[in-house]
Amino acid sequence: MDTEGLLFLNHLLQENIVFYYFLGALLIIIKTPPLKKSYRTGLIFSSGLLATGLLGWLLNPVFSESFTYLVPGFYFFNALLGLAIIKKLGLLNDYWLGIPEYILALGPLVGLQMIAERLGQNNGFDLVIIIAGVSGFYLAFLTIAAIKEQLQLSEAKNELFKSEYTLLIVMAIFSLLLMGFDLM
């Protein structure tokens, strides 16, 4: 397989943005609906991530050469585009624990761009990492939605076994499983 194919698989599996870089872990834990609905919800979040990533890929050369110190700020404003898309499609419009829900999506939107810049081949903003990151996010979203549904349906009497703590332990096992794909 060529290098780009391996890079894609590596960032989809072993260096998955959720299970390796922890980006979007909170969003996934909080916002996953039942599995049947999560196909659409996951697609909406992924489309926001993809739009942000593509804009970052297009504009990054301009900013990284001329205004190096402003690059993080550029990523932040870029992330607002992804947020606008997600909100337009009907998600993250409410409040959660006293804060606007869209704050939950800022981490993955900014973080994915930074990873694409930092780990891109020849120190360039890598489109392959963006696409792999978005696909990896969707994969994680569906997996956690399925596991969360199973946890809620389980017959465990203690509520602790159905809580987010147990979900974190399940995510640890999943992360261990993905570490086994040594591709690069």
Added chain:
Amino acid sequence: MNNYNSELKNVLLLGLLPLLAASKDIITAVIISISLFLIVLLLKILYSYTEKYLSVKTNWFLMLVTGFSLANFCYLILPNIFSELTGITRLYILLLGSTPLIYSLLPERNSRIVIKKLFLFLLLILSTSIIRELVGRDILTVLKQPAGGFLVLGLVGISLEIILTRINLLTAHKDETNQKKRGGEA
């Protein structure tokens, strides 16, 4: 009765990204926690002034921009001082600007609750990082990997939840006994 339990879960979820990413070693955990506390302090001062004059939406946007700017400042300065914060760990300093825990503390008027939540965050991050560093050094090196972050944080969360439930039950029992005593005296 102090409801520490739900607050513990809230703090764990709101601060999930720094709790998972910065708990790799103790020094990183301490540096990230101090940066987070400073950002909270500065934003809270700003929020107390701006909430009177700006609309809710504008105020949240201003807080986000300021939070990110402060995190960016830490992102540029801290790696020059602490050599531990290089590589991918540096990325998480910038992402402090998107940590929901910071923003959830801004509208809170009771400073005791803010301090309690920050203390719970410190307790979680320190216990996770101490376990990951000490056990992950020689015995279970996998704890230094991302999977170790999920695993140790989950286990620490469960343990603290059980301990705090016991404390809550004890406090409730004491309150009940005191009330009965007072009732008897009257």
